[in-house]
Amino acid sequence: MARNIGSRYTAHQILGRGSAGTVWLGEGPEGPVAIKLLREDLASDQELVGRFVQERTALLGLGHPHVVAVRDLVVDGTDLALVMDLVRGTDLRTRLDRERRLAPEAAAAIIADVADGLAAAHRAGVVHRDVKPENILLDMEGPLGPGGSHPALLTDFGVAKLIDTPRRTKATKIIGTPDYLAPEIVEGLPPRAAVDIYALATVLYELLAGFTPFGGGHTGAVLRRHVTETVVPLPGIPEELWQLLVQCLAKAPASRLRASELATRLRELLPLLSGIPPLEVDEPDSEAEPPAYDEQQYTPAPEEPRRRGAVPLVPGSAPDSNRDTHTSMRVPAPDELSGGPLGTARAPRAPGRPRPGSARNKSAAVRKRRITLGVAAVALCAAIGVGGWLATSGDDPGAAPEDTRNSAPTAP
Secondary structure, eight states: OOEEETTTEEEEEEEEEOSSEEEEEEEETTEEEEEEEEOHHHHTOHHHHHHHHHTHHHHHTOOOTTBOOEEEEEEETTEEEEEEOOOSEEEHHHHHHHHSSOOHHHHHHHHHHHHHHHHHHHHTTOOOOOOSGGGEEEETTSOOOGGGOOOEEEOOTTHHHHHOOHHHHTTTEEEEOGGGOOHHHHTTOOOOHHHHHHHHHHHHHHHHHSSOTTOSSOHHHHHHHHHHEEOOOOTTSOHHHHHHHHHHTOSSGGGSOOHHHHHHHHHHHHHHHTTOOOOOOOOOOOOOOOOSSOTTSOOOOTTSOOOSSSOOOSTTOOOOSSOOOOEEEEOOOHHHHOOSSOEETTOOOOTTSOOTTSHHHHHHHHHHHHHHHHHHHHHHHHHHHHHHHHHHHHHSTTHHHHHHHHSOOOOO
């Protein structure tokens, strides 16, 4: 059913739904467009509407071949919408779901495109804050690039920032998708351009491995890994690409590359990556971890499949068709983040044996310590018993003379 969006646009068909709103296929004065219509409760927030209008100039001025351009922002009654270019293609998550992993050359080419778009945004003072495969579109009508990759465009600029009002998030909330959140966001620091680099490097790791470096399990566990654990190496990729990944996944924001540097370095590596097939990497086990949050924190029902991609954040909701998960979350307390010494996230394990540091491995270690202590206790008791017997046996020979000396003399 068609509906008017403002006075210039008509929405004809729903393309996808997300926790922030609904994406429509629409029509405008210059032809087909994509219209992201935000939720009505967001449109009724006067503070958000004010921020929406304030961001208009920055978002409309963000033009780049690898950024989905925002053409217009509409505020009309209960309608709050972003009108964007229509990209004829699919998102990167859909391709990952279909292929699981990409060849390193194609993965590097896609990430280089997105890094170019991020560089333009950062120069304009805009931080995306929610880089993930769902927000990377592949233009199927564009020319094929290295490794047969389609041109990649980054979309949804400004949505996280618009929704992240001080009243909505306060000091105990953060905006984003757990698998791709930089450590400084988890710790409650203001998001700078470096958070986009960390998220984009996470996407590159996922394209190569088929899973994110710190994902899997409960949301609290995912957030903790970002802060306390190091990334698991990927066998089969050139050392130059691995070192690039490690640098962009550094815990310290200042250690990461800038977006323009990342794009340049990736394109320099493309000849080295040519012809390398998708990696054969076993996905680490996802072990159950006790919830770090209160009982209202979302936990998937038993019948729901556990995905390795973005962790769902909307309690009780079905997966979004476009997996748009701009949702407020609670920042973990320091004691929840303290995971001991820096470890390796979801380290690989030998078949049939628990991973180092896993719950199973810890339980086995506890049992081993208990058995050792039990054996030691038995040995100690035995030693005490033998010592006592020897002490008693040693006193018997001297007992008679001592008794004779102390006894009264007998009559002749």
